[in-house]
Amino acid sequence: xxxxxxxxxxxxxxxxxxxxxxxxxxxxxxxxxxxxxxxxxxxxxxxxxxxxxxxxxxxxxxxxxxxxxxxxxxxxxxxxxxxxxxxxxxxxxxxxxxxxxxxxxxxxxxxxxxxxxxxxxxxxxxxxxxxxxxxxxxxxxxxxxxxxxxxxxxxxxxxxxxxxxxxxxxxxxxxxxxxxxxxxxxxxxxxxxxxxxxxxxxxxxxxxxxxxxxxxxxxxxxxxxxxxxxxxxxxxxxxxxxxxxxxxxxxxxxxxxxxxxxxxxxxxxxxxxxxxxxxxxxxxxxxxxxxxxxxxxxxxxxxxxxxxxxxxxxxxxxxxxxxxxxxxxxxxxxxxxxxxxxxxxxxxxxxxxxxxxxxxxxxxxxxxxxxxxxxxxxxxxxxxxxxxxxxxxxxxxxxxxxxxxxxxxxxxxxxxxxxxxxxxxxxxxxxxxxxxxxxxxxxxxxxxxxxxxxxxxxxxxxxxxxxxxxxxxxxxxxxxxxxxxx
Amino acid sequence: xxxxxxxxxxxxxxxxxxxxxxxxxxxxxxxxxxxxxxxxxxxxxxxxxxxxxxxxxxxxxxxxxxxxxxxxxxxxxxxxxxxxxxxxxxxxxxxxxxxxxxxxxxxxxxxxxxxxxxxxxxxxxxxxxxxxxxxxxxxxxxxxxxxxxxxxxxxxxxxxxxxxxxxxxxxxxxxxxxxxxxxxxxxxxxxxxxxxxxxxxxxxxxxxxxxxxxxxxxxxxxxxxxxxxxxxxxxxxxxxxxxxxxxxxxxxxxxxxxxxxxxxxxxxxxxxxxxxxxxxxxxxxxxxxxxxxxxxxxxxxxxxxxxxxxxxxxxxxxxxxxxxxxxxxxxxxxxxxxxxxxxxxxxxxxxxxxxxxxxxxxxxxxxxxxxxxxxxxxxxxxxxxxxxxxxxxxxxxxxxxxxxxxxxxxxxxxxxxxxxxxxxxxxxxxxxxxxxxxxxxxxxxxxxxxxxxxxxxxxxxxxxxxxxxxxxxxxxxxxx
Numbered sequence: 001x002x003x004x005x006x007x008x009x010x011x012x013x014x015x016x017x018x019x020x021x022x023x024x025x026x027x028x029x030x031x032x033x034x035x036x037x038x039x040x041x042x043x044x045x046x047x048x049x050x051x052x053x054x055x056x057x058x059x060x061x062x063x064x065x066x067x068x069x070x071x072x073x074x075x076x077x078x079x080x081x082x083x084x085x086x087x088x089x090x091x092x093x094x095x096x097x098x099x100x101x102x103x104x105x106x107x108x109x110x111x112x113x114x115x116x117x118x119x120x121x122x123x124x125x126x127x128x129x130x131x132x133x134x135x136x137x138x139x140x141x142x143x144x145x146x147x148x149x150x151x152x153x154x155x156x157x158x159x160x161x162x163x164x165x166x167x168x169x170x171x172x173x174x175x176x177x178x179x180x181x182x183x184x185x186x187x188x189x190x191x192x193x194x195x196x197x198x199x200x201x202x203x204x205x206x207x208x209x210x211x212x213x214x215x216x217x218x219x220x221x222x223x224x225x226x227x228x229x230x231x232x233x234x235x236x237x238x239x240x241x242x243x244x245x246x247x248x249x250x251x252x253x254x255x256x257x258x259x260x261x262x263x264x265x266x267x268x269x270x271x272x273x274x275x276x277x278x279x280x281x282x283x284x285x286x287x288x289x290x291x292x293x294x295x296x297x298x299x300x301x302x303x304x305x306x307x308x309x310x311x312x313x314x315x316x317x318x319x320x321x322x323x324x325x326x327x328x329x330x331x332x333x334x335x336x337x338x339x340x341x342x343x344x345x346x347x348x349x350x351x352x353x354x355x356x357x358x359x360x361x362x363x364x365x366x367x368x369x370x371x372x373x374x375x376x377x378x379x380x381x382x383x384x385x386x387x388x389x390x391x392x393x394x395x396x397x398x399x400x401x402x403x404x405x406x407x408x409x410x411x412x413x414x415x416x417x418x419x420x421x422x423x424x425x426x427x428x429x430x431x432x433x434x435x436x437x438x439x440x441x442x443x444x445x446x447x448x449x450x451x452x453x454x455x456x457x458x459x460x461x462x463x464x465x466x467x468x469x470x471x472x473x474x475x476x477x478x479x480x481x482x483x484x485x486x
Numbered sequence: 487x488x489x490x491x492x493x494x495x496x497x498x499x500x501x502x503x504x505x506x507x508x509x510x511x512x513x514x515x516x517x518x519x520x521x522x523x524x525x526x527x528x529x530x531x532x533x534x535x536x537x538x539x540x541x542x543x544x545x546x547x548x549x550x551x552x553x554x555x556x557x558x559x560x561x562x563x564x565x566x567x568x569x570x571x572x573x574x575x576x577x578x579x580x581x582x583x584x585x586x587x588x589x590x591x592x593x594x595x596x597x598x599x600x601x602x603x604x605x606x607x608x609x610x611x612x613x614x615x616x617x618x619x620x621x622x623x624x625x626x627x628x629x630x631x632x633x634x635x636x637x638x639x640x641x642x643x644x645x646x647x648x649x650x651x652x653x654x655x656x657x658x659x660x661x662x663x664x665x666x667x668x669x670x671x672x673x674x675x676x677x678x679x680x681x682x683x684x685x686x687x688x689x690x691x692x693x694x695x696x697x698x699x700x701x702x703x704x705x706x707x708x709x710x711x712x713x714x715x716x717x718x719x720x721x722x723x724x725x726x727x728x729x730x731x732x733x734x735x736x737x738x739x740x741x742x743x744x745x746x747x748x749x750x751x752x753x754x755x756x757x758x759x760x761x762x763x764x765x766x767x768x769x770x771x772x773x774x775x776x777x778x779x780x781x782x783x784x785x786x787x788x789x790x791x792x793x794x795x796x797x798x799x800x801x802x803x804x805x806x807x808x809x810x811x812x813x814x815x816x817x818x819x820x821x822x823x824x825x826x827x828x829x830x831x832x833x834x835x836x837x838x839x840x841x842x843x844x845x846x847x848x849x850x851x852x853x854x855x856x857x858x859x860x861x862x863x864x865x866x867x868x869x870x871x872x873x874x875x876x877x878x879x880x881x882x883x884x885x886x887x888x889x890x891x892x893x894x895x896x897x898x899x900x901x902x903x904x905x906x907x908x909x910x911x912x913x914x915x916x917x918x919x920x921x922x923x924x925x926x927x928x929x930x931x932x933x934x935x936x937x938x939x940x941x942x943x944x945x946x947x948x949x950x951x952x953x954x955x956x957x958x959x960x961x962x963x964x965x966x
Contacts (some may be wrong), residue, residue: 008697008730008767011797015637015660018801026591026807034590057810062587072553079815080549082542088564092556115535116775116782119508150622150785153809161659165497183808187633225490256490294490302588309588310581310814312622324493328500334508335655336625337530340813341783342552 021186023179024445029056032430033439040437049437053469055458056439058234058401060307064462068306068367070097070360071349077101078113078345096359104345113341119334121148121315122341125348129315132351137281141317147329148315148347150339152264152300155316157184158332159260159296162325163225164190170222172213172257174205176404176446176454178234193217193224196449199406202395203238205229207247214255226258227251232265232276232399235446235456237379239274239398245282249293258294259283264314265400267304267350270376274398280317294320301346303401305371313343378459378466379403385470386457389477397459404443406454413484425453431480436472503658505651506918511902515912525910526942528930531706531874533780536933541779541840543570543833544822548815550574551585569832577818585814591807593620593788594814597821601788604824609753617791617799620812620820624736624773624787629656631732631769631789634802635697636662642689644682644699644729648877648919648927650706665689665696668922671879674868675710679719686727698730699723704737704748704872707919707929709852711746711871717754721766730767736787737873739777739845742852746871752792768792774819776874778844786816786823848874851932851939858943863954870932877916880926880950886957898926904953909945 011019033052040047054062061067073093076083078101083089089098105111107124120126126143133141149155163169164185170193173181185192195213197203210227217224229248231240240248252259261279269276283293300314318329338344353368354361379397386394386405394405409417409424417427425442432455433439443454461469493501512529519525527535534540546566549556551574556562562571578584580596592598598615605613621627629652635641636657642665645653657664667682669675686696701720703712712720724731733751741748752770756763774786791799826841827834852870859867859878867878882890882897890900898915905928906912916927934942 008728009635009798010795011801013637013697014798014801015634018634018805021805021808023804023808026810027804030591030807057588059583059588060586062583064583067584067586069555072555076549076553076556079552080545082545083549083565086565088561092559092561092565109535110537112534112540114533114540114781114783116530116532150813151810162497162500163491165495180808187805187808225495252490258490306586308586310584310586310811312811312813322489322492325491325496328493328496331503331505331509332500332659335503335505335652335659336623336629337508338783338785340622340785340816342815343813 017187017189021183022445023183024441025057025179029439029441033433036433036437047437048435049472052437052439053461053465054439055461055469056441056456058303058458058460059309060401060460061309063460065307065371065460066367067308068364070094070354070364071306071308071346073097074101074104074349075342075345078104079342081105081111081113094360096354100349104348117338117341117344119330119338120144120146121339121344121347125344128348128352133278133280133317137278137284139281139284141280145317145319146315147318147333148313148339148344150312150314150343151302152262152298152314152316153180154336154339155296155298155314156180156260156262157188158329159226159258159316160184160188160190161332162328163258164188167191168221168223170217170224172210172224172227174228174230174233176235176443176448177228178230178262179445181228182447191217191222193222194447197233197236197238199395199449199452202398203233203236205240205244205248207251210248210251224255224257226260228260228262229279230262231279232268234262234265234400235402235404236395237397237400237402237404238395239269239271239276241274242277242282245277245279246286249279249283249286249288253288253293258296261295261297263297264300264303266299268372268375268401269399270379271396271398276399280319290319292320299347301343301350304350305368306346306350308346311343311346312340313346315347374463375401375459378461378463381466382457382459382470385474389474390481392477401460402456402458404446404454404456406452409453410481410484410486412486413480416484425455428453428480429455432473432476435476435479438469438473499659499661503655504918505655506914507651509918510899511906511912511914514903515906518906518910523910525906525912526934526938527912528934529912529914531776531931531933532782533874533933534782536931537935538780538844538933539840540781541837543827543837544779544781544819546570547573547577547822548818551577551815551818554578554584567832569827573822577821581814585818587814588811589814589817591809591811592616592803593618593812593817597817600821600825601790605750605752605790609750609756611753611756613752613790617794618788619791619802619806620817621787621789622812622816623775623785624734624771624789625652626812627771627787627789628652628732628734630802630805632656632662633660634798634805635730636660639663640694642694642696644685644696646700646702646705648707648916648921649700650702650734651918653700654920663689663694665694666920669705669708669710671868671922671925674871675705675708677712677716677720679723682723696727696729698732700732700734701751702734703751704740706734706737706873707875707877708868709870709873709875709877710868711741711743711748713746714749714754717749717751718758721751721755721758721762725762725766730769733768733770735770736773736776738772739779740848740874741872742849743869743871748872752790755792765793767794769794774816774823777823778841778848779819779823781819784816784819785813786820788820847936848932851934851936852876854936854939854943855930855932858939858947862947862950865950874931874933875929876932877919877927877929880928882926883954883957883959885959886953889957898928901926901953902928905946905949908949911942911946
């Protein structure tokens with residue numbers, strides 16, 4: 001009763017799963033830098049740096065990356081189709097973007113983009129995505145298997161919702177992992193079953209480790225339902241070898257697990273000796289068909305060279321499930337009616353880019369390659385910089401948008417952290433932020449081998465800012481290590 | 487070996503969840519459409535799908551935001567009015583890097599400020615932008631709040647019957663209990679506080695802790711607009727019973743009568759003053775999908791929290807942050823909706839014209855449909871005071887109910903399927919929204935174009951009257 005003084009929804013009566021879940025990528029890594037930014041604006045001399053630099057999330061366009069012109073031309077025309085009736089438009093927009101917008105508009109009943117679409121997404125856009133998947137993999141893909149979502153994240157929540165019945169249901173997740181998985185599993189009341197990636201071998205995924213953790217979980221009465229693989233890895237950046245992928249597929253088949261393949265960084269590849277292979281391609285090339293192997297593959301418009309995070313676009317390709325399960329997935333998708341149209345259009349564009357001969361092909365290719373080559377250079381520069389720091393080792397970023405260096409913190413620093421009631425790596429990253437304005441995310445937010453400390457740092461600041469960032473970071477690190485030297 | 491995920495091993499809550507708006511009728515209609523039949527989709531409040539044009543100004547602004555290179559072109563003024571250009575620049579400045587960057591997880595601060603200013607102008611009371619969270623459509627906000635409130639199956643949520651089935655679906659999905667309170671059809675779908683008190687008492691006697699109450703104002707599917715007295719009584723009720731009030735106000739721009747204009751629950755709460763204004767917990771929802779905007783595909787919405795503790799707000803913020811941010815174009819549509827062109831702006835006249843035309847037409851169509859349904863045999867229809875729907879009661883003859891039972895279908899489902907096959911009109915059976923036992927309805931929207939309405943109503947009448955003819959008992963008339 002309000003008259004008895006207790007409110008109906010407060011911290012004591014909130015859903016405990018909400019209370020329990022954590023997501024280190026934002027949280028304090030977002031709110032405290034914002035406070036510093038406000039301080040900086042109000043009183044520039046009050047902090048020892050001129051700007052706050054967010055190396056904490058994969059948000060390229062917030063750090064100056066330009067959107068791909070062709071994509072934005074198409075979107076603008078689709079948002080305001082009356083432009084297509086004006087003669088001036090041909091002078092302001094590339095001819096192929098005009099043609100593509102007209103084609104996309106024809107997918108919409110009445111050429112209208114403001115209506116709720118089919119709950120899986122507009123059919124024509126799904127056809128384009130399926131064609132793109134087929135061109136990428138060499139194996140057929142179907143529009144009926146595609147579910148367009150507001151970013152890849154809702155698709156992950158959907159599968160966790162289907163798979164998790166109680167805390168006895170477990171999901172195998174890599175450690176370190178992108179903490180959407182741990183948060184989602186907690187929110188849906190399940191159990192995260194960790195499998196540790198091996199830092200010493202470049203974050204390799206050992207099948208023996210998978211088997212060990214599975215056996216362990218089962219012995220505790222956990223029914224392990226699925227395996228999450230992030231390829232390229234986040235935060236770790238490693239690209240799986242084809243062999244490794246085959247082993248993973250066979251493991252899932254043998255143990256009766258659904259494979260959840262997070263492939264959102266598939267276009268962020270910085271090494272020549274490895275390439276991205278989708279799990280769908282691997283599954284089909286082994287010879288498993290639609291009937292044999294349940295697989296959910298996630299992709300997103302937020303990463304790659306397009307970096308369209310703010311549009312919230314992505315999809316999951318759902319294969320190998322019975323029609324009754326697919327109906328349930330459809331049903332859950334329908335409660336939200338549909339994902340946003342702008343994001344849907346972008347998802348189709350990234351899977352169906354300008355081809356040789358198209359008016360925008362040259363400029364598109366130049367923009368794309370410029371961004372990717374720059375990302376590769378930044379990845380290398382930062383990897384080398386981290387490896388030059390005392391007590392720091394950093395595996396190569398083969399892909400994705402992050403580096404995940406390990407810092408061997410001196411005992412005194414660890415003690416100081418404990419006294420401040422902070423995880424040692426969070427203690428380090430907070431000091432880094434206060435001294436330099438550089439925001440990174442502490443390794444404990446992603447999971448790590450006990451007794452080891454890391455932080456995740458994005459490679460996204462503009463290339464010309466990287467040297468200054470490196471030198472500030474190096475200066476801070478040296479002073480920190482000197483201060484806490486054993 | 488059993489498949490890793492099959493129907494048996496699926497989360498039970500998922501199995502139990504139903505959402506009729508895109509359920510059986512809609513799927514059947516889609517099948518028929520593929521076979522070449524002309525279908526009139528009146529199953530969902532989706533104005534642009536039925537010919538309503540988007541307002542020009544917001545589309546101009548968002549197009550410029552999508553392609554900022556246009557702003558650098560000296561000829562941009564040939565394609566876009568100066569105020570759209572200025573507004574696009576304003577919104578781009580508010581973002582953290584254009585439309586392509588994740589924003590603050592609660593939404594762009596500058597847009598939330600515009601929403602706060604709108605609420606203040608509307609209600610006359612100030613509000614804090616920090617307590618306004620933008621979401622990918624109002625539905626996501628509703629789901630987030632229900633997820634925060636529901637701990638287990640002993641937590642109950644009071645929901646009107648009939649209701650928009652997002653509420654029943656979300657409650658089921660999150661494992662809570664739906665506590666129904668029945669709206670009074672004979673009294674124009676008004677609230678019956680005796681019924682509400684009975685419902686809550688009954689739930690509590692079963693060990694349910696009733697945590698929150700949902701009101702939909704204007705109502706969906708019922709369209710009724712609550713009176714000020716109604717809302718005051720509701721707020722007092724929530725205060726006494728310690729309930730969070732979840733006020734779904736997404737149809738606040740869709741009002742088709744003048745006796746009961748829209749008044750927000752928040753305004754009335756503050757009018758009532760302390761202790762209620764300081765104690766009653768209220769969450770208010772709004773969207774860009776309805777009103778005269780109808781921008782469903784953009785997925786833009788917000789919720790505003792009143793009297794929730796800072797720690798609770800933090801937890802809700804935490805969950806929002808897992809999804810990183812709501813989509814930025816949708817946020818800009820929201821900003822434009824709460825802060826439209828003003829008198830004196832270059833685009834004002836056209837904007838006003840377009841908006842008024844839509845509103846006047848909706849008002850007319852609400853009347854045409856209500857009258858059309860009331861002219862049909864065995865059909866009784868309350869006037870659509872607001873929102874976008876008509877919810878006629880279909881008095882099905884006993885033999886029709888029998889036929890449905892033999893076919894293994896709910897009676898209104900059978901009626902709606904037959905209506906669909908005969909006329910192409912795709913509706914949602916009343917059972918999808920909840921109704922009193924033995925009373926049947928269907929929900930249709932008032933959105934088909936005005937010029938198409940007479941033909942649609944005629945088509946409906948022809949089908950309905952023939953159906954009634956077929957299934958009614960010929961009292962005392964021997965067929966031998």
